[in-house]
Amino acid sequence: MEFAFTPEQDALRAEVRQFITDNVTPEIVAELEDTGIRRRGPKTRDLYQQIAERGWIGISWPREYGGQDGSRIDQYIVEEEFARVGITVGGAGSGAPAILAAGSEEQKQEFLPGIIRGEISFALGFTEPQAGADLAGLQCRAVRDGDEYVINGQKMYTTAAHYATHIYLMARTDPDAPRHRGISIFLIPMDTPGITVRPLWTIQNNPPAPLGTTYGDARTNETFFENVRVPASCLLGEENQGWYVGAMGLNLDRVGASRYLISIQRDEDIVNWVKDNDIEGYAMREDPTVRDRLADMWIEGQVCRLMTMRSMSIVENDGAFTYEGSAEKVFAPEHGVRTTETIAQMLGPYGQLLNGSEDAIEDGVFAHNLMGAFQSGINHGSVQVMRDQVARRGLGMPRV
């Protein structure tokens, strides 16, 4: 075991931080706040180009597709530092892990360098009105017709669908096969005729959550497919193998820098705030109950960090998760909720004041987090489904 980063990795982190200090200007921050975390305005797009030119995106991907053949830990470090200032890099949720694992040579050439340059981005088309945690019940149909597929159906919570270039779509290709065996994945340009996107606003909508709030995106979408014709080359992996292809991407999507930060940033925020701030002479940092609860949260935050590092260590050693990714996806989101609710009871009536309100603490980040933290226990596999997976894959218990 080795619980430190290498000197080279420390140097990389310092370099990224310096880059952020030098280049993430107040104008860029304003643009990020204005457009939401993942949508990129013109200034942010320029910044992204600079980040890509430094080789900081897709570090662990093969050189032939624009990566560095580098370490997954290096990539994690870059992702974490940028995510801390509200900038998503490195392709979390991009579908890239699944393309790397299951894509054809043409698909890898088509997508990966473009993802790295920031020219291609994906919305995830998994969930449907009747298929959420029970994803294998999805009904969106893709029917083969010569060299094409014709797609009909509806996808829910397609966050980013209103600005992504592509959608990573899971659809049923064989309605007669057992549920998991009749599903395929498609990589489809969003400008294909027949696709329409309708906004769904989350409870974070108004007033807008401050930058860095857990699940700060106010907008998600539902996306409709009406006789959408796509070439058969859009298929990722084998037809009817989509469940297994998708699992590769999802496993990696559930762990890593953004999942970690979603769960722990409020731990750091509240400790640093309590250190330096009194409320009209009430020094919360001296209250024994507050101190005990803060320490408790901090320790759980460390567990989140170490579970993230465990997942990264497994990936870096080319291992496969048995249950570790799911374990992290149980502990970290629930920790985020415990922290958020503890902070609420610390701050009392100040804890309910939203962004822009008179007397809001830290732009209302803690209040907004009460509408966001629990989302992390729902999205990308609920904590109940994750517990099922720990029990089945990790402990060899039967499917109920």
Add this chain to the structure above:
Amino acid sequence: MNVLPSEEELMVKNAAREFLDAECPSSLPRAIEQDERGYSVELWEKMASLGWFGISLPEEFGGGGLPVTYLGLILEECGRAIAPVPFHSTATAALAVVGHGSAEQKQAILPRVARGDLIMTWAVQEQDPRLRADAIQCRGEVDGDSLVINGIKHFVDNFAASELVVMAVRTAPPTDSSAGITLAIVPTNAAGISETRLTTLAKDSQSKISLDGVRIPLSSVIGEVSQGWPATSEMLDTGTALLCTQIIGAARKDAEMAIEYAKNRVAFGRPLAGFQSIQHLCADMTVWVDGAQLLTYEALWKLDAGLPYGVEVSQAKAFTNDKCQATVRSSQQIHGGIGFMMEFDLHLWYRRVTAWTMRLGTSFEHRARVARALLDQPGEVRLGMNLQPVA
């Protein structure tokens, strides 16, 4: 960064597990609960022959020279087997000698420990059991070439089995530059020592020690008179991290027994493991012990790396206390009635894990220490940073 144990570490851990599976069936700790000596001489001797007691002692004193993480991995397996041997107390005391003892003390003590010829323990706590210098009232007075000790030491492990006890006593009032504590090596058979055995939940060996004019030579002092608090504090931290490994090993085994039981026990027409409520409880138990293990490994790794590790030890112990207690209680829940029958083994683990969580610092004490480090010194904090403990 690779938080997974290396191949070499796993080899040692697996070898320890294989040995203890064969040599320490549950009948052994069960029998030792009724044994006056409080430990298995036979198991101790077999373990000595494998070189475990010296694994992390310096090679020049007959040890294996491996990092303390290796010792932790073996003690984790001892916890798993709830092996009735005074290994933890011996290792804790011996490492204090490694860290702060004189050349003569090291030469006299460490080779014997490495061979398994010397059982030791440590004594810091008193009737006020808080692990802080100002709770130490047991008096030491320098008299010529001697130190004379009067007072009480409480909750001392394996006293009857031990030949030497590394003891913290008060030799001066606290000042700004010194806590006034002296750490000294005291023979357990010294004139003026009397022992009262305690009856613990774990039914293992703890004692209350009364010292009445106990006289030892000044050469038995570790370091300087009245300058022993840093060494004492380090001994407590090392002992705490090592105790965490034992608790984790025992809690993991306890959880595995529940998981196995759930797969085999049929109720309402299916195995318990076919009920989601049971699956989720087992998933939580697994996640809890994993978390405790990661925190503990990080603390031990930092100790080996020469980094500040006191805060990490407190993180590990607070989390281990709460979550391993929850784990063994949940295991009792899954087992139902049979789990608390004397003839069934589960309680052997439950009672030990529960008792161990109360030793070497409660969750409250350790969280208070984490809070001091976070809140009572300047500077922005971030998870994963090296944080200095604040006394």
